[in-house]
Amino acid sequence: MTSLYLQPITLQEANAYIEKHHRHSLPPQGWKFGVAVGDGEKVRGVVTIGRPVARLLDDGFTLEVTRCCTDGTNNVASMLYGAAWRASKALGYRKLITYTLPSEGGSSLRAAGYRVICEHAGNSSWKRPNRIRVDTVPVQTRIRWERCVSV
16 A cells, blocks of 8 residues: 655645545635645645635634545545644634535544534525525535534
């Protein structure tokens, strides 16, 4: 088995990887930073971190994993989630959140120390009467996970 290691990645490289490999989402709009996992020959996965999409969660101390995308190589997703938390914490952030679909088991998140916080109903849309948006992915139930600094 080839060793896996963390490596830096640019926004453009991460977006290209997500466009090619992500099952149901487009590349995210925002970006604070990203991390990749490689095996010496190619990138096996990427994670992108940005400000929380939900503005009420954007308190200045919280970041959101906006995409975690792998090619299916074992342990890559948990490596990415763990690296995202360590980097966020090193930058002074106190909480890192992310969302999954109910069909996604969450074992990688649990392995990286995240816990389920709540479940959002499937009728949520970013569209509002005063802010018209087109939903580009199916509107469905999402599970919010978080990792935070111990108090």
